[in-house]
Each structure stands twice: as C-alpha cells, then as structure tokens.
Amino acid sequence: MTDLITGRVDFSLASFNSARSNMDAKKLRALAVDAETRLPALPDIPTLIEAGLGAHRVADWAGVLAPAGTPTIIVDRLNREFVIAARTPELVAKLTENGNIVASSTPQEMSRLVADEVKDMEQLIKTLGLKVH
Numbered sequence: 187m188t189d190l191i192t193g194r195v196d197f198s199l200a201s202f203n204s205a206r207s208n209m210d211a212k213k214l215r216a217l218a219v220d221a222e223t224r225l226p227a228l229p230d231i232p233t234l235i236e237a238g239l240g241a242h243r244v245a246d247w248a249g250v251l252a253p254a255g256t257p258t259i260i261v262d263r264l265n266r267e268f269v270i271a272a273r274t275p276e277l278v279a280k281l282t283e284n285g286n287i288v289a290s291s292t293p294q295e296m297s298r299l300v301a302d303e304v305k306d307m308e309q310l311i312k313t314l315g316l317k318v319h
Contacts, residue, residue: 190214201246202227202285227285249296261293 189195208214218237269290
C-alpha cells in the first residue's frame with residue numbers, strides 16, 4: 187500500500203479490506219473489482235469485465251473446512267448451520283459492508299472449488315516457471 191500511495195508502483199490488485207482505509211482517505215482510487223458483479227460496498231466501481239479488462243480471476247474467498255475423514259452426517263450438519271448463519275441479516279449486512287459477496291454452497295461444491303483452485307494454482311506455477319526449494 188505504501189508503494190502504491192507514494193507512486194512507486196502504478197497499480198495493485200488488493201483486497202477491499204486492505205485498501206479501504208486509504209480509499210476512504212482519498213489516497214487510493216478503485217479502478218475495478220474482480221468479481222462477477224459489482225460490490226455492494228463499491229456500487230459505482232465496474233467489474234474488470236465492465237472495464238474492458240477481460241475475465242480475470244484473482245478474487246479471494248473464504249470457506250469452512252473440516253478434517254479429512256469427518257463423517258458425512260457431521261459435514262452436512264455443519265453446512266446446514268453455516269448456511270443458516272450466512273443468511274442472518276446482521277451478518278450479511280456486516281460482510282457486505284466490508285466488501286464481501288455473501289454466498290453459500292454445498293460441501294460438494296466447496297470440494298470442487300478447492301480442487302479447481304489447486305489446479306489453477308498448479309497451472310499458474312507451471313506457466314511462471316516457479317520452483318519450490
């Protein structure tokens with residue numbers, strides 16, 4: 187953030203929460219958001235696609251995970267309870283205010299998301315020629 191504010195770098199892909207205070211202080215200006223839809227917290231800021239920059243995907247996400255081998259009945263119960271919590275108006279309002287898009291999924295959808303992320307990161311590592319030492 188310091189390098190961006192002082193002009194040492196021209197732009198950055200930053201999370202809403204890491205940039206928010208500097209945007210509020212008018213030290214940074216959001217150009218686009220990396221999401222499928224505009225963020226409720228930044229309704230006037232276009233998505234990358236709307237800004238003509240293509241369908242890039244750098245967005246972060248959060249999920250609830252359990253240890254491997256957790257019985258399906260427990261996983262399903264935890265999922266039901268988290269989905270209920272994720273729909274409470276107070277939580278939705280707070281998360282939305284902080285730049286989040288609130289969504290829930292099934293355990294199977296979450297498993298696919300994690301598998302896809304691993305595959306995408308493996309491809310990125312290969313493309314960039316990175317090596318683990």
